[in-house]
Amino acid sequence: MDNSQRYAELLTQALRRVVRDRANVGRLKVRSVCDVEAGQFLIIATGWEMDSWRDVILFHAWLKDGKVVVEENNFEKMLEDLLAVGIAESDIVDAEELEEMERSLV
16 A cells, blocks of 8 residues: 555645644754655754855655655754654665665666
């Protein structure tokens, strides 16, 4: 069964909770960006720091074949947050792991 729609909703819920519960980074504003239709989910930090504009991806995940593919993760407890909202641990893979799995199928 493809969990993509369910996982899109759960990722949105988890990312919004993480942003709400964690403080901003200095003068940078931390935001969640959830594009359910495209299956892209990010937490970004943007703002002015030391006279220059900063934009940093703190977390990035996308959906592929019912899996949550983690591209970037700069949070210590993000895996716990994803599991807490109901995403199965077996359905969370990092991008390198997915690439290796796809190469082994060729």
